[in-house]
Amino acid sequence: MTRADLAEALHRTVGLSRNEALHMVEQILARMSDALAAGENVKITNFGTFLLNDKAERIGRNPKTGVEVPVSARRVVTFRPSQGLRDQVAGSLAP
Numbered sequence: 001m002t003r004a005d006l007a008e009a010l011h012r013t014v015g016l017s018r019n020e021a022l023h024m025v026e027q028i029l030a031r032m033s034d035a036l037a038a039g040e041n042v043k044i045t046n047f048g049t050f051l052l053n054d055k056a057e058r059i060g061r062n063p064k065t066g067v068e069v070p071v072s073a074r075r076v077v078t079f080r081p082s083q084g085l086r087d088q089v090a091g092s093l094a095p
Helices: 003-014 018-037 083-091
Strands: 042-044 048-055 058-061 068-071 074-081
Touching: 003 018, 018 042, 018 048, 074 083
Parallel strands: none
Antiparallel strands: 042 048, 048 074, 058 068
């Protein structure tokens, strides 16, 4: 699914113009990105939570050469789906 797909679904479901729907999708994604960049977690009820995790510096290894290389500390975003989303996805696989 792409931004355009989301905007098209919003256009069909709510009745906004295509430009308004695309603008709304862009604004939502921008707000989510800004919140994550500011260090906030983003929780969407019945969908899931985007969590920030700080990873410490560590020593990694080049798998091809075996040379040890320092991996710098960084912040990563992870997604934790809600129970409702997990149930819906698992239900789609049921016979």
